[in-house]
Amino acid sequence: MALDRSDVTNIADLARLAIAEDNIGQYQEELSSILALVEQMNAVNTDDVQPLAHPTDAVQRLRSDVVTEENHREKYMANAPAQESGLFLVPKVVE
Amino acid sequence: MEWEVVIGLEIHAQLATKSKIFSGSSTAFGAEPNTQASLVDLGLPGVLPVFNEEALRMAVKFGCAIDAEIGKVSVFDRKNYFYPDSPKGYQTTQLHHPIVGMGHIDITLDDGTTKRINVTRAHLEEDAGKSLHEDFHGMSGIDLNRAGTPLIEIVSEPEIRSAKEAVAYFKKMHSIVTYLGICDGDLSQGSMRCDCNVSLRPKGQEEFGTRTEIKNVNSFRFVEQAINVEIERQMDILEDGGSITQETRLFDPNKMETRSMRSKEVANDYRYFPCPDLLPVVIDDEYIQSVRDSLPELPDQKKQRLMDVNGLSEYDASVLSATREMADYFEAVAKACDDYKLAANWVMGELSAALNKNEVEIKNSPVKAEQLGAMIARIKDNTISSKGGKDVFAALWDEKGDDVDALIDSLGLKQVSDTGAIEAIVDEVIANNQAQVDQYVNAEPDKRGKMIGFFVGQVMKASKGAANPGMVNKVLKEKLDAKC
Numbered sequence: 001m002a003l004d005r006s007d008v009t010n011i012a013d014l015a016r017l018a019i020a021e022d023n024i025g026q027y028q029e030e031l032s033s034i035l036a037l038v039e040q041m042n043a044v045n046t047d048d049v050q051p052l053a054h055p056t057d058a059v060q061r062l063r064s065d066v067v068t069e070e071n072h073r074e075k076y077m078a079n080a081p082a083q084e085s086g087l088f089l090v091p092k093v094v095e
Numbered sequence: 096m097e098w099e100v101v102i103g104l105e106i107h108a109q110l111a112t113k114s115k116i117f118s119g120s121s122t123a124f125g126a127e128p129n130t131q132a133s134l135v136d137l138g139l140p141g142v143l144p145v146f147n148e149e150a151l152r153m154a155v156k157f158g159c160a161i162d163a164e165i166g167k168v169s170v171f172d173r174k175n176y177f178y179p180d181s182p183k184g185y186q187t188t189q190l191h192h193p194i195v196g197m198g199h200i201d202i203t204l205d206d207g208t209t210k211r212i213n214v215t216r217a218h219l220e221e222d223a224g225k226s227l228h229e230d231f232h233g234m235s236g237i238d239l240n241r242a243g244t245p246l247i248e249i250v251s252e253p254e255i256r257s258a259k260e261a262v263a264y265f266k267k268m269h270s271i272v273t274y275l276g277i278c279d280g281d282l283s284q285g286s287m288r289c290d291c292n293v294s295l296r297p298k299g300q301e302e303f304g305t306r307t308e309i310k311n312v313n314s315f316r317f318v319e320q321a322i323n324v325e326i327e328r329q330m331d332i333l334e335d336g337g338s339i340t341q342e343t344r345l346f347d348p349n350k351m352e353t354r355s356m357r358s359k360e361v362a363n364d365y366r367y368f369p370c371p372d373l374l375p376v377v378i379d380d381e382y383i384q385s386v387r388d389s390l391p392e393l394p395d396q397k398k399q400r401l402m403d404v405n406g407l408s409e410y411d412a413s414v415l416s417a418t419r420e421m422a423d424y425f426e427a428v429a430k431a432c433d434d435y436k437l438a439a440n441w442v443m444g445e446l447s448a449a450l451n452k453n454e455v456e457i458k459n460s461p462v463k464a465e466q467l468g469a470m471i472a473r474i475k476d477n478t479i480s481s482k483g484g485k486d487v488f489a490a491l492w493d494e495k496g497d498d499v500d501a502l503i504d505s506l507g508l509k510q511v512s513d514t515g516a517i518e519a520i521v522d523e524v525i526a527n528n529q530a531q532v533d534q535y536v537n538a539e540p541d542k543r544g545k546m547i548g549f550f551v552g553q554v555m556k557a558s559k560g561a562a563n564p565g566m567v568n569k570v571l572k573e574k575l576d577a578k579c
Contacts, residue, residue, distance in 0.1 A: 014364055016177050053170040053192075053369040060374040065112045065149030068119030069133040076137060077129065086128040087236030090179040093226060 001039060002032045096334070097298040100326055101306070102255035105290040106268050107246050108278040109222065110153045116221050116245035117144030117187065117373075124284050132224075132239035138183035144372050146171075150245040151376065152386060153277035154194045154219050157247060159387045160271055161214055163198025167383075169219070171373040175366045179237050180224035188248075190367050193218035194376070195247070200271065201395065202263040203413065212264050213252040222246050247277075253292065253303065258322035262315050265289055266417070269315075270394045273419040280419070288313050293325045295333060304329075305339040309346050309353055321346035325353050397422055405435035414443060420457050424464045431468020434475055441471055445488050462491040469499040477563055483508035510563040514570070517554075517562055521570050524553045536579050543579075547571055 003011075008027045012019045019027065073086060082089035115122055118135035135142045158165045170192040173185040195217035201209045224239035249268060255261050269287060272278040279286050294306035307329070309321045324346070329339055344353040392400070394416050401412035415425045421442075429438035446467065450457060470491070474484045487502050496502045503509055511517060525532055528550070535546050547568065554567045 010364075014175070014177075014366070051191075053375050054371070056374070058374050059377040060146050062148035062151065063114075063119070063145040065114050065147050066119065067114045067121045069114075069121070069131075071130040073127075073129050073132075076132070076134070082234065084231055084236065086130070087227065087231070087238055088129070088179075089231050089234040090237055092228070092233055092235050093179055 001035050003028050003035070007031075098295045098330060098333070099298045099300075100256055101253050101294045101296060101303055102257075102261050102322060103253035103292040103306075104249075104251045104255065104261060104264060105292070106249040106251075106265065107222075107288045107290075108249065108268070108272050109286045110150050110245040110247060110277055111279050112147055112149045112153070112245055114147060115243035116147050116150045116219065118243055120243065122244050126240055128236075128238035129240060132242060136182075136239055136243040138181075144187065144370075146373065146376065147245060150219060151194070151378070153245075153275075154217065154247050155378070155383060155386045156275050156277055156390065157217060157249075157272065158195035158198060159383070159390055160275055160393055161195075161198035161200055161217075163214065163217070164196035165378070165383050166192055166194045166196060167378055167380075168192060169194040169376045171219075171370040171376075172367045173370050178223070178226075179235065180226045180239070180242065182224070182239065182242070186220060186223065187370055187373070188220035189218035192375075200264070200267050202260065202267050204263065205259065210260065212254050212260075215250045215252050217247045217249040220246050220248060253294075258319045258326070261291065261322055262319045265318055266315060267394070270418055274391060274393055274397075274422075276391070282313050282315075285313060289318055291318060291322050291325070293322055293329065294339070295326065295329050304333075305341050307339065307341065307353075308343050310343055310356060312346055317346060317348055320348065320351065321353060324351055328353065394422075401435070405429070407435060407439050411439045411443060415439060424457050424460070427464035428468040428471065431465050432471035432475060434471065437471050437475065438468065441467060441484075441488075445485060449488075449492055461494050462488060466491050466497070466499055473499060473503060477510060477512050477565070479503055479508045480510055480560075480564060482560075483510070507561070509561065511558055511561045512563040512566055514566070517558075517566050517570050518574075520554050520557050520562065521550075521567070521574055524550055524557060525574060528553065532575070532578065535575055540579075543575075547575065550575070 005024050005028060008019075008024050008031065011031070012027075077083050077086075077088065080088050109122075110116075112122060114120060115133075115136060118133045120131045120133045120136055123131065135144055155165055169189055171187050172190040174188050174190070175185040177184060193216045195214075197216065198214045199211050200214065201211050203209055222241050222244040224237055224242035227236040227238065229236070251264065255264055269280050269282075272287070273280040281287075289312045291309040291312060292306045293309065294304040296302065296304040307325065309325055312318050312321050325344070332339060340355075343356040345356050346353050397416040398409075398412045401407045401416060402409055407415070414421070416422050425438060425442050428442055429435045432438055446457075446460065446462065449455075449462075450460060455461075467488070470479075470484055470487045473479050473487075474481055479487065483503070483506075486506055486508055487499060490496060490502050490506060491499070496505065531546075531549055535543055538546060550571050551564065551567055554562055554571065555564065558567075
């Protein structure tokens, strides 16, 4: 499956990545070749194969419902570009 | 044209765990911003989520309560979207293999009939943080305390046909999760939120119309209002020959309208994939059975028991079992006075009237269940009359005292049940009312029953209302009949 230019800009948009207009062609080629690689699997008959959620046979381990974390707000927010009253500040988002 | 309304609800219920679904942060409501957000909740690199066993148990409990298939292998997926209150860039949820499969609940309609609503599924997921859009110099504030709080999202089949049914369904779910103790049910704090999918189709048509989704409705009243205004809006458009746009809308209770939430919304592309950080969750029959065995009495079962075992009417049983708070209060009253019918009369009568009049919720009632029960017990053992009970109730309500027996004393409500004292008053009343006594004696025996009322009134008056009316009646009848 070959991606066109609008697919590339859409993917970049979903991932919130800024890409230069000049690079779109290159990404178009590279991403298409990755898809081509994966597409080879379409040749295999998977009728009797269960979809795999995880490559190992292991199952999820569980945690007891206990509060183990303490408040480290100062440390965790130390590298936030902007903060006020204990809140992270981000560019305005209003729906 | 005649339209049929098609509604499906998605209810998010916060699970009442102490810690978050994938981290050891506290889930307590109302803490200072970002003091309950750990490295996992903040989505920092190099951390691994570990699943909370209590969140799993609660979800399975819910599944058992709605008679659903339980997913023995459930899988967490990533739902990718960009929003700053979800710092990971995705929500961990369950897409193809939810913990709870198809189940059902029964709702009671206005006419008393029951309707079954099927529940498509319920899956585990994490809540997002909160964005605050107040004035932060043109920026938004982000509090991630709520990020990672465990939720179950309960998805109904599109089998709901009116706003009223939707409210009945939401209320029933609220009742079930609070009876189970898996959610505190506090709508004002967002513990339960409801998304309403609404569409219309010409009556008789099988195919569904285009639907809209009203997001995050957070009260029973708003669910009814939001759905009704959305039905009106869609009907106006369709009647004018227009078509409905599939979109997400918000309900504005002040303007009584719904409005489009994302005007430039591109079709959502969540790029779901299995979460590589979490392994499949596997449970066996034994686990499911042990959870099933731990289920408490549920609303429908309680209602049935109140009717069959405790002799209440269907109406009383359904009101008293409708919410966990009401049921717990009532059961405590009934236990304290050992009389379900009297307890039902007082809870549904005097108490409910006082709660409604003063707009107080039952959990904040100034009259505690134990006090009401103790007071009813005093009516039962003839210490006070029913009328005296109302005085005690009023005194408790006004918080004039805590102890029922002390109030009975201080208000002078104790009935005179001492036979000697009552006989003395009765003798006096008979002696002072010779004319009425003669009438009584000369009356036809079947008329005498009515005539005794006069004497009872006189005795009650002479005792200043303190005489036990039942005993007064008995003593009067004996003494008067002896003269006949």
